[in-house]
Structures are given as C-alpha cells and as structure tokens.
Amino acid sequence: MSGSTIIFFMLAAFTLISAVMAVSTRHIFRAAIFLLFTLIGVAGLYFWMQYDFIAAVQIIVYVGGITVLIIFSIFLTQQAGELLPKQKMGRQIFSALAAFCGFALIMLQVYQHSFNQTTATAIEPTVANIGNRMLGVNEGGYALPFEVVSILLLAALIGCIVIAMRSKPVTS
Amino acid sequence: MMEPGLYHLLFISGALFFIGVFGFFTRRNLVTMLMSIELILNSVNLNFIAFNKYLWPDKMDGLFFAIFIIAIAAAEAAVAIAIIINLYRSHGSIDVESAEELKN
Numbered sequence: 001m002s003g004s005t006i007i008f009f010m011l012a013a014f015t016l017i018s019a020v021m022a023v024s025t026r027h028i029f030r031a032a033i034f035l036l037f038t039l040i041g042v043a044g045l046y047f048w049m050q051y052d053f054i055a056a057v058q059i060i061v062y063v064g065g066i067t068v069l070i071i072f073s074i075f076l077t078q079q080a081g082e083l084l085p086k087q088k089m090g091r092q093i094f095s096a097l098a099a100f101c102g103f104a105l106i107m108l109q110v111y112q113h114s115f116n117q118t119t120a121t122a123i124e125p126t127v128a129n130i131g132n133r134m135l136g137v138n139e140g141g142y143a144l145p146f147e148v149v150s151i152l153l154l155a156a157l158i159g160c161i162v163i164a165m166r167s168k169p170v171t172s
Numbered sequence: 173m174m175e176p177g178l179y180h181l182l183f184i185s186g187a188l189f190f191i192g193v194f195g196f197f198t199r200r201n202l203v204t205m206l207m208s209i210e211l212i213l214n215s216v217n218l219n220f221i222a223f224n225k226y227l228w229p230d231k232m233d234g235l236f237f238a239i240f241i242i243a244i245a246a247a248e249a250a251v252a253i254a255i256i257i258n259l260y261r262s263h264g265s266i267d268v269e270s271a272e273e274l275k276n
Contacts, residue, residue, distance in 0.1 A: 008176040012184050019188055019211055023195030028204060035207045038188075042214050045184070049225050054238055058217075061242050066210060066249045073203055073253045077260045085267075087198050095197035103190040110182050115227055122229035133232055134239075142236050149243045156247035163254040 008048055015041030026083045028074055036067045051125050181222035188215035202256045202266045206249065213245045 015038055022034035039062040046055035123129055137143045174180075192211030199205050217238045224234025260266050 002175075005176055008180070012180070015184065016187055016191070019191045022211070023191055023198070023204075023208060028201065031204055031207060035210065038211065039214065042188075042218055045181070045218060046221060049181075049221060051221055051225065051235065054217075054221060054235060057239065057242055061246050062210070062214070065246060069249060069253055070203060070207060073256055076257055077203065077266050084199075084201055084204070087200070092198055095194050098197065099190040099194040102193065103186055106186050106190075107183065110186070111179065115178060117227050118230055120230035123232060125232060125235055130232065130235065134236070140231075140233075145236075145240060149240055153243065153247055156251050160250050160254040163251070163258055 004048075008045075011041055011044045011048060015045065026086070028078055028084055029071075032067065032071050032074055035070070036063060039063050039067065053125060053127050053130055178222055178226040181218065181226075185215040185218040185222065188212075188218065200268050202252075202259070202268060205268070206252050206256070210245065210249065213241060217241055 018034045018037035018041060022031050022038055025031050025034065039058065043055045043058040043063065046052075046058060133140065134142050134146055189212055192208045192215065195208030195211065196205055199208060220234040220238045220241070224232065224238075228234070256266055259271060263270050
C-alpha cells in the first residue's frame with residue numbers, strides 16, 4: 001500500500017467521521033466546528049486529486065467565509081451552554097432508514113455501472129488554463145456564466161442589507 | 173487493498189450527501205439545517221471534481237460547475253443567515269416549529 005493510498009483513506013475517514021459528528025452532536029457549537037473539519041477534509045481530497053485551485057477556493061470560501069458566518073449566527077441566536085432539544089426516537093430512526101436506503105440504492109447503481117474513460121490528452125487544471133477558460137468567449141468559454149454569477153452575488157449582497165435593515169421609520 | 177479511484181470518491185460523496193440528508197431530516201434548528209445543506213452542496217462538488225478528473229480529464233467543465241456552485245452556495249448562505257437573524261429578532265427563537273404563521 002503506497003503513501004498516497006494511506007493518505008486518501010485517512011482523509012476519507014476524517015471527512016466522514018466529522019460529518020457524522022456534525023449532524024449528530026447536540027452541542028450546536030461543536031456541530032459548527034465538526035462542519036469546519038468536514039470542509040477541511042473535502043479540501044484535502046481536492047488536494048489529493050491535484051486540483052489545487054479548487055482546494056484553495058474551498059478553504060477560502062467555505063472554511064474562511066461560510067463557517068465564520070455560521071459561528072457568528074450561532075453566537076447571535078443561541079444561549080450559551082444550551083443543548084439542542086432531543087428529537088423523537090421514531091423520527092431519528094425513520095430518517096436514518098431513509099438516508100441509508102437512498103445511499104444503498106445509489107451505491108448499487110454506481111457499482112453496477114461501468115464508466116469508460118476518454119483517451120484524449122488531459123488538460124492540466126492550472127490557474128492559467130482555468131483563467132483562460134473562465135473569461136473565454138469562444139466555444140467552451142465561461143464568460144457569460146461568470147457575469148451572471150457576479151450579478152447574482154450583487155443581488156445577494158443588496159438582499160442581505162435589505163433583509164437585515166431595521167424597519168422602524170415611524171419612531172422619531 | 174485497491175488503489176483509490178473514481179468509485180471510492182463516489183462512495184465518499186454519496187455518504188456525505190446522505191449524511192446531510194439525515195441531518196436535514198432530524199434537525200429542527202435553522203442553523204443546523206443550513207449546515208446540513210452545506211454538507212449536501214459539498215458532496216455534489218466532490219462528485220463533479222471526481223468525474224472531471226477520472227472520466228473527462230481533457231475538459232474542465234466539472235471544475236467550472238464546482239466553482240459556480242461554490243459561489244452560489246456562498247450567496248445562499250449569506251441570505252439564509254440574514255433571514256435567520258431576522259426571524260430570531262421577531263420570534264425570539266430559530267426553531268422551525270416556532271415559525272408557523274402561514275399554517276392556518
């Protein structure tokens with residue numbers, strides 16, 4: 001067994017165990033920290049596949065942005081040291097059953113299907129290649145989705161401000 | 173032990189997806205439900221990158237889908253947290269059972 005294989009299985013175990021802990025612990029702050037570990041594990045899997053750019057984006061956006069946002073919202077909305085209420089046993093059992101059945105179905109389909117790989121020469125996912133393709137206007141370029149996403153981010157920014165604004169114009 | 177490949181990554185992303193689905197079913201707190209949604213989106217990204225690496229390494233479409241999904245997930249999380257904090261201000265709780273004005 002090579003070092004790469006060992007690293008892969010360690011990353012996989014780390015990711016999945018922290019994901020299970022994130023959805024099952026009753027301390028909400030611990031759930032956020034386990035979510036952080038899960039996202040780092042997924043970034044490690046991207047590094048393992050040698051997609052460096054997307055791993056960096058994952059760490060910057062998810063680990064540095066969304067998790068911090070979630071932790072702030074926990075600080076603003078939860079009382080310190082308060083546990084999440086215990087769920088009904090029946091609901092937990094049926095949820096676990098539904099998730100497991102879905103997982104088994106998907107995995108059966110995946111393992112019965114044989115994927116065939118292309119033989120074309122691979123493009124290295126370097127930052128230069130990604131940038132050329134991202135702003136390309138030729139066939140296979142992603143300039144239009146790029147602009148649409150920037151409009152979407154602007155709309156989300158304005159929407160957040162509008163939602164979070166205090167609406168009390170009556171008091172003088 | 174086999175060399176890890178596409179099937180291993182598909183197993184991980186499938187497991188991550190259904191862990192997220194389980195969390196979404198069992199949790200009743202809006203912040204933890206949002207965390208489950210982030211898990212689901214991450215599993216989808218992992219799937220796209222794995223297919224791009226192992227089946228179509230001559231194209232980069234999976235990578236771009238993953239980048240755009242990350243951007244949209246960031247926007248979605250920001251709007252969702254604004255809504256959650258607003259709900260906490262008006263109801264004093266972020267449990268989904270406490271927001272039921274539209275039920276009747």
